[in-house]
Amino acid sequence: MTSLNQEIQGKLDIYFKKYRQQYTKCLVRGIEISVDGRPEELVRQIFIHFLINQSELLTEKINIKVESNNHDIEIYKSPKNNNFRPHQNPVMIVEVKREEVNLQNHYSQIQRYLTKAGCDIGILYNYHEIIGISRKNHDFEFNRLNSLQEIQKLILHKINQIDDGLLEFGEAQNGNFQSFSYLINKYGRYTTNTFIFKLKNQPNQVEGYLFSIQNNKVYYKICGQYSKKQLSFDSQDFEKLISIIY
Structure with missing residues (x-):
């Protein structure tokens, strides 16, 4: 049976530096780490x-x-x-x-x-x-x-399990408001995620968070603005969802 020391010598790049201390590089972070006593x-x-x-x-x-x-x-x-x-x-x-x-x-x-x-x-x-x-x-x-x-x-x-959120995201990108509503309830009620979306008859994209929906009306706040006032739009004004980013 292979020992831990054999695995270390065969798989990790262990080297010595000042005062004969042993180091290696973290395989994820890429930073140098001392392994003496660790x-x-x-x-x-x-x-x-x-x-x-x-x-x-x-x-x-x-x-x-x-x-x-x-x-x-x-x-x-x-x-x-x-x-x-x-x-x-x-x-x-x-x-x-x-x-x-x-x-x-x-x-x-x-x-x-x-x-x-x-x-x-x-x-x-x-x-x-x-x-x-x-x-x-x-x-x-x-x-x-x-x-x-x-x-x-x-x-x-x-x-490999089916991601319902990803499926609904594809539908919302194509303008499906029901899918957009599903995603708001799952990801958009807090400040955690930023939604970028497009409204009909408006030239610019909108970046929003803190969403809620009442009677087919969507309420939200604009990212980067500290006003307490919420903006809103009617469901029929939704054109498409562009992205949801943490």
Whole structure:
């Protein structure tokens, strides 16, 4: 069986600098990081190496974030349409630990992270052991996984699910007001996402947020303007949706 040290030597670029300290470059951020006295960092880089270099099916389908929102690794679905990039919850949150750590002692930690992030899949990983966690509402299921390839299957199953938002976005781009209304209710009620859209008989595009709909009348605020006054338009004046961007 391959040891962690063998994996590190074979897959990571470890080098020495001043005072004989060991460094490597993060495979996601590209920044130089000291690995002396940081065994969890080495485990994390081995996990990332798998995602980037060994799981070919995932390279074009996911975005990876490191040390985001206090999580070791977050995995997101890559956008299929650059004009449709609303805020999304991570597909998976991964927490890495040192080799000797008992992963069961960190069940409550990963449960908190998944609940707060609205994420349905979590992984605890210490190189020798992989625990997969699935969340459904307030219930959690823990399963031991045999290999990192099983993680790839979990990710692919999640990201290949039909995205109703993307389907409705295509309809709204073609002028369907009902689809536009659906997207407002799902993505447009707060300041999180910016909607760019076009109204009939108006030459300029509109950038708005904080939407609401009452009796086929759309209320919204213009991005970048701090007036308390809301603008509005009637449903029949909607021409098309252009983009939704986080």
